[in-house]
Amino acid sequence: SFRVGILTGGGDCPGLNAVIRAVAKSLMLQHDAEIIGIRDGFQGLIERHVEPLEYVDVSGILTRGGTILGASNKANPFSYYRRGNADVSAEALKTYQGLGLDGLVTIGGDGTMSIAHRLAEMGMNIVGVPKTIDNDLVGTDETFGFDTAVSIATDAMDRIHTTAQSHHRVMVVETMGRYAGWIALHAGTASGADIILIPEIDYDVEEVARVCQTREDSGQRFTIIAIAEGATPVGGEMAVRERIEDSPDPLRLGGIGNMLAHDLKDRVTSAVRTTILGHVQRGGSPTAYDRNLSTTFGAMAAKMMADGQFGRMVAYQNGGFTSVPLSDVADKTRTVGLDNPLLRSALAVGTSFGQKDL
Ligand code: F6P
Numbered sequence: 001s002f003r004v005g006i007l008t009g010g011g012d013c014p015g016l017n018a019v020i021r022a023v024a025k026s027l028m029l030q031h032d033a034e035i036i037g038i039r040d041g042f043q044g045l046i047e048r049h050v051e052p053l054e055y056v057d058v059s060g061i062l063t064r065g066g067t068i069l070g071a072s073n074k075a076n077p078f079s080y081y082r083r084g085n086a087d088v089s090a091e092a093l094k095t096y097q098g099l100g101l102d103g104l105v106t107i108g109g110d111g112t113m114s115i116a117h118r119l120a121e122m123g124m125n126i127v128g129v130p131k132t133i134d135n136d137l138v139g140t141d142e143t144f145g146f147d148t149a150v151s152i153a154t155d156a157m158d159r160i161h162t163t164a165q166s167h168h169r170v171m172v173v174e175t176m177g178r179y180a181g182w183i184a185l186h187a188g189t190a191s192g193a194d195i196i197l198i199p200e201i202d203y204d205v206e207e208v209a210r211v212c213q214t215r216e217d218s219g220q221r222f223t224i225i226a227i228a229e230g231a232t233p234v235g236g237e238m239a240v241r242e243r244i245e246d247s248p249d250p251l252r253l254g255g256i257g258n259m260l261a262h263d264l265k266d267r268v269t270s271a272v273r274t275t276i277l278g279h280v281q282r283g284g285s286p287t288a289y290d291r292n293l294s295t296t297f298g299a300m301a302a303k304m305m306a307d308g309q310f311g312r313m314v315a316y317q318n319g320g321f322t323s324v325p326l327s328d329v330a331d332k333t334r335t336v337g338l339d340n341p342l343l344r345s346a347l348a349v350g351t352s353f354g355q356k357d358l
Pocket of ligand 1: 011176282
């Protein structure tokens with residue numbers, strides 16, 4: 001019979017279960033397929049940690065956060081951390097062949113798509129589904145999980161707003177997003193943040209302080225700053241490289257939000273506080289929008305599997321659904337352009353991006 005494996009690569013993300021459900025149900029209902037769940041991302045493929053998924057297993061999971069399959073963002077078959085970073089891709093291929101899989105659906109971000117691309121070149125029939133709260137995958141205008149992360153961050157900033165107002169404080173809110181500013185831009189704009197700092201625009205700390213102080217002096221006695229975790233002060237490239245790339249625990253040490261608060265504290269008269277939103281942005285139930293995006297992506301991936309359209313990732317472009325070659329997505333990051341319509345609108349309504357002229 002037709003047998004398809006599913007794995008969720010990289011970190012967890014709201015909507016993963018909705019995709020698993022859509023892929024599995026579509027393939028079961030339309031193609032009488034057998035579905036094999038692979039545990040903990042590529043780790044399960046390398047170590048043959050798998051289990052058949054029955055219809056009941058994928059029933060009732062649409063709204064659930066996390067992934068029923070488990071995740072591992074360290075398990076790369078081409079450099080496997082559990083075996084001294086050896087290339088164990090042959091073992092992954094052995095599992096795939098040993099299970100008699102006709103194909104494998106890999107749900108993940110840029111790292112997962114890079115691995116998937118290389119495994120496809122070794123002969124696996126792969127269809128990718130674009131997952132990440134960061135929204136930074138090339139080839140698709142949207143990834144599932146982003147809308148949920150933006151809603152959570154927006155809600156958090158709305159709450160920060162009322163406490164900032166009460167205490168006349170400068171409140172720094174650090175969002176996730178890795179090297180891209182999508183979450184900070186969207187949540188910051190949605191909650192009316194006064195300053196939004198994103199990796200795509202190096203910020204000038206003097207300008208940030210000036211905006212805070214001008215607000216204070218003119219009687220608007222609080223300021224909300226949304227800062228993406230990958231944001232960089234002008235001239236601060238080294239610090240960021242150390243913080244992001246050389247850190248043993250990438251991005252989680254200290255945080256740029258704390259660094260900014262520290263830099264602001266002697267430059268403004270208001271008290272300054274920082275909130276790092278962290279993994280709360282990835283947890284819990286997906287929004288209605290993400291549930292539907294996940295269901296559409298999943299049903300499409302199932303159809304591509306059945307039609308033999310392998311080596312591709314499902315995608316959303318210019319309001320329609322399509323697919324792109326995995327090779328186009330591998331090892332790339334989609335960042336916020338300076339001509340981004342939301343960024344331009346935020347500028348138009350007076351939001352500062354930490355630079356005088358933009
Ligand atoms: O890619 C999703 C993401 O949450 C990023 O926004 C963040 O930089 C990173 O993952 C955190 O990874 P970890 O799960 O290792 O803490």
